[in-house]
Amino acid sequence: MKEIKEKADVCVIGSGAGGAVCAKELQEAHLSVVIMEKGGDFSRLEPGEDLFKGSIRVLAKTRALQGNVGIGNPMIPVAYGSCVGGSTALNAGTSWRVPQKVLRTWRDGLGLEVFTDDYVSGLSERVERFIDIGTVSDDIMGMSGKLMRKGVDALGWSGGPVKRNASGCKGCGACVVGCPYDAKKAMHLSYVPRAIELGARLHKKTRAERILTRHQRVAGVEGIRTDEDGRRWKVTVKSPVVVVAGGAVSSALLLLRNGIANSSGQVGRNLRVHPGVVVGAIFDEDVECWKGVPQSYYCDEFLEEGIIILVGALPPPIGALIIPDTGAVHKGFMARYRGFTDAGALISDTSSGRVRAVGHNALITYSLTDADVQRLKKGFGALIKIYFAAGAKSVFPLMQRGIALGTIKQGEEFIEGHVSRSSLITGSVHPMGTARMGRDRTSSVVDMFLESHDVKGLFVCDASVFPTSIAVNPQESIMTLAMHASEHIVAHMPDYS
Ligand SMILES: Cc1cc2nc3c(=O)[nH]c(=O)nc-3n(C[C@H](O)[C@H](O)[C@H](O)COP(=O)(O)OP(=O)(O)OC[C@H]3O[C@@H](n4cnc5c(N)ncnc54)[C@H](O)[C@@H]3O)c2cc1C
Ligand code: SF4
Structure with missing residues (x-):
């Protein structure tokens, strides 16, 4: 297998709500960024295309919608995106700030005092401006x-x-199979292209497999790229900071398969799904x-x-x-x-499920x-x-x-x-919580700046880090936390390199 070798300040795994924001913010702060995304480009519906036939075409061609069935009572399908832009390419665009009640619980109940209303709303405003929320x-x-x-x-x-996040929306009804007018500012149409414009390098169809470490510090990522013709490449990125942003199911799977950042035993646990x-x-x-x-x-x-x-x-x-x-x-x-x-x-939800690694696959258990x-x-x-x-x-x-x-x-x-x-027949498109943040390293996976308690330079910046259910559709909350972690990485970069 041929090898592609890269060096960067930061390797970001995943290009969804968390990863795309980190990539753009970090590259904008003059850090060099490489993104690994296991999915390919998202192919949207064409203007005027039949919604039903177009949906099948898009989803079959891109295989962008993936999922697992959570085993439990009742069984619960959990769906998420796998393409450049992650789940945001397929979502409805509904955007909420982190509810103040949730922030209060994080501060007063869990000691995450950094999340004051003013600080979080400042970050949210910047997200909202960039993706044009109205x-x-x-x-x-x-x-x-x-x-x-x-x-x-x-x-x-x-x-x-x-x-x-859809200024210029024409109300055609096709959001979840890709906006035919590019009105919805999903990550593949907003943060990812801006990151690339600023100099970030994107490896599509590249699945991160191994997180490299040295003396309790992260050292990079190894992934496998599979081209359209089936040719496979090993992609190695050497970087002193790694941002894991594969979504709550895939990030847990990756960390578990690597046996990393899990001294608490909490990776994969505390899964919430907003049933x-x-x-x-x-x-x-x-x-x-x-x-x-x-x-x-x-x-x-x-x-x-x-x-x-x-x-x-x-x-x-x-x-x-x-x-x-x-x-x-x-x-x-x-x-x-x-x-x-x-x-x-x-x-x-207060119900709590679990993601386990079974070979290359995630097994979800969850009961109400x-x-x-x-x-x-x-x-x-x-x-x-x-x-x-x-x-x-x-x-x-x-x-x-x-x-x-x-x-x-x-x-x-x-x-x-x-x-x-x-x-009940229920389902989920909002998995979260599988690498929760917290102050106590025995009961959480990352600290309040989203850095692993165990491995210096290893961050998790996606839906996995929510310590509680977020109460509303989560994309903007994830983007806001990704901004928060990016600022911390930029401010502390000399400690990592
Ligand atoms: C159909 C649908 C509708 C939704 N509607 C809304 C809505 O209207 N409003 C809202 O707020 N939320 C909505 N959501 C949820 C929201 O989109 C997600 O919560 C959010 O995008 C999750 O962000 P994330 O960064 O955690 O992961 P994602 O956005 O899912 O991104 C993760 C990315 O990482 C990649 N990845 C995973 N593992 C690896 C690996 N090992 N190597 C490389 N890449 C990897 C994946 O391919 C994916 O592209 C919806 C979701 C779906 C599926
Ligand atoms: S035009 Fe509006 S309704 Fe139609 S897909 Fe785009 S964002 Fe959704």
């Missing part, structure tokens, strides 16, 4: 968002249009949920209890799974699909606690109320054996009588 306007919101607003307003609850439940609804009017920004409106009435509600607007092939029954009944509902929409309730099952039930109840308050004719909680509800009362009886842990 609020969804009415002209691109689509009926799905407007109906949720109608229901939330009728109940007198709190909610609003979502903030996103969610989904409810569909059919209205008399045409909703055409595939039109408009897919995730356009939120309800945060229950955020203090760890529940966030967001419009989903699934395309027909997936939405059909929510519509219950078979044969003529199912067909009857499907005939009214123009009036269909859906939304989800995500919970800030009773408290989280109760919270998901509450999420179901809230969604059912919102849709009936908005005028829905039938409402469908997504369950093992789904049902069509005609009234709120039926909904309440259904939740009490039929919803149990094993009947």
